[in-house]
Amino acid sequence: MTKTILTTALVLTLGQIGIAQTGFDKTKLDNYFNALEQNNKFMGSVAVSKNGEIIYSKTVGLADVENNTKATENSKYRIGSISKSFTAVLVLKAVEEKKVCLNQTIDKWFPTIINADEITVKHLLGHRSGIHNFTNDKDYLTWNTQPKTEKEMVEIISKGGSDFKPDSKAAYSNSNFVLLSYILEATFAKSYADLLQEYIVKPINLTNTYVFGKINPNNNECKSYSFAGTWKVENETDYTIPLGAGAIISTPSDLTKFADALFGGRLLKSESLEIMKTIKDGYGIGLFPIPFYESIGFGHTGGIDGFSSVYSHFTDDKISYALTSNGTNFNNNDISIAVLSAVYDKPYEIPVFATYNLTxxxxxxxxxxxxxxxxxxxxxxxxxxxxxxxxxxxxxxxxxxxxxxxxxxxxxxxxxxxxxxxxxxxxxxxxxxxxxxxxx
The missing domain is CATH 2.40.128.50 (Lipocalin)
Structure with a gap:
């Protein structure tokens, strides 16, 4: 959901093959995160699972800077666009139950959307609809904290128009997954929040995952921050705006559990999972390919307000990894590389931060x-x-x-x-x- 700063880094790295193992140096990885925390570089949490069991977790920083509340392994972070993986699962569940067809056009639900009679459900899922991304609009940050109805959001998306002919190429658009949220709600006659609980959270026993409301520190929900000399609290996007594109809150351990269940065949049929993993023009269905050396994982990144996140699953090694953050003054990509390097027994360095003071x-x-x-x-x-x-x-x-x-x-x-x-x-x-x- 967040906007690009200059250019964005690619995720992880390619190189020689790494062999996953569990006897890695956890003390060194702890020291890596301690260095980030001590230098105000990162506030957040990570978790790694192998064979479905957590083999490493670490939480640093504050959940609430104003009240000096330390984050814990149960602190919850908004995960932004990782929500799209959950939404894709829900849509494919609807397909499996024959409630929705991937190739049906969306004019039934959204007659005011340009090219609605050509855009299919699958085009929305694969970012191939051409529908303009409303979070790219210059005025987006002037209204994103205010609640919006479905009617208001559809009107905003409709006014955004089309950026290209449907299925002619792919371009990331949050609008696609907001519309998918409304399709799910209309199809099941239930709220997106209830569908998430019914089809994903309860079946695989996620304990800290749900659609967020206003941030509630008393419920272990983190505030988010940007760094400009000190940590400064960010505004809160209202959940009604991103919904299935970015309105889920979770923890790294829940995200690894979700990844293990999804790629372990406990949420979808194998043919549905293969649809999600099929990459076209860089996009899968609610997934991206995430390489690390010669291992290819699948997952998604997320960003909303001051929150940032990533998760990935490496099927061949039965490893899932997740990072959630409520404040970063560092390149999260480098953090992901460090964690996976530790797990895969690859070299990485604990960063040293030099300061130079100016008046x-x-x-x-x-x-x-x-x-x-x-x-x-x-x-x-x-x-x-x-x-x-x-x-x-x-x-x-x-x-x-x-x-x-x-x-x-x-x-x-x-x-x-x-x-x-x-x-x-x-x-x-x-x-x-x-x-x-x-x-x-």
Whole structure:
């Protein structure tokens, strides 16, 4: 549900084959997370299961910063778009019960949607509908905290129109899974929340998974945060807006249990699971391929407000992994690599964080709007106290951390900015690319 900051990193890595084993160095992995926690890099929780049993779990940070409440293994995190995996399971359950057909068009439910008579249920599931993604709209963050009715959401999605001809390509759109939520509710005459409990949560005994409401710290529900010198609480998206696209709350242990059940054939028939795992133009049905060395897992990532998450299942090794976070000032992809490296006996390093302190007056030398001839992107540099803030055109602002004189980074997106104030230039480095910007 969250918006991209500059470019996003690919998940995990490819390389030589790794052999999964359970006798890994848990102390080293604990120390890895302790380093993140001590340097305000990550608040969240991870879990790994093998053969259906949890072999590692770790929780760091605070569930509620304002009240200094430590997170525990039972703390619950909003999982954002991981909800799409659950929704895909529910739709395929409806198909198995012959209540819905994958190839039926959606004009029966949504006659106001452009191309509704061409768009099928399967197109929605595979992000092939062409329906515009409403979370990309510039005004989205002005209304996402307010409840919306189905009628209001369908009207918003209808007004967004179509980005391409149905089934001509794939493009990620939360709109698809919001509409699937309404199809499920109409088909079963039950709420999405009740369907989740009936078809997934209760059959596999998930203890901390449900559709969220307002965050309730007294029910072990985490608040979410962004980091800009200190942890700052984020606004809460109302559940009525993402619904089956992103309105589920859970824990890493529940997510590994869900993955074990899904890929172990306890939620769907084998042919339905194969439909989910079939990748076309990078998308499965509520799943993405997630590689690690020569092992190929399936899972999904998620992000909503300040929450971020990922889960994956590696069938050949019978390993499931999940991460949930309510505040990150680091690249979660690197955290996933570290955890799986520990489990697969691959090398990884405990990060060392160097700090370089600058006064607000020293930061003034970097402020301004920077433009590049290489890419159609402007980056505005401002400050908030002792923290430098960057914001690219049409994207969310993000804090920069000084690592040395004239050099800053944003670990979460793998961004490095190197300034030359005397020349009024700035170099952006990300994902192997290097771009020069000039201050206007």
């Amino acid at each position: 607000p007056e020293e930061l003034d030398g970097y402020l301004g709007v920077y433009a590049s001839k290489q890419i159609a992107l402007k980056i505005t540099i401002t400050k908030d106290g002792n923290t430098l803030i960057a914001q690219a055109t049409g994207q969310s602002a993000f804090p920069l951390e000084a690592t040395e004189k004239d050099k800053f980074k944003f670990d979460r997106a793998g961004v490095v900015l190197e300034f030359s104030p005397a020349d009024n230039t700035m170099i952006l480095k990300q994902g192997g690319g290097q771009f020069t910007f000039t201050r206007e």
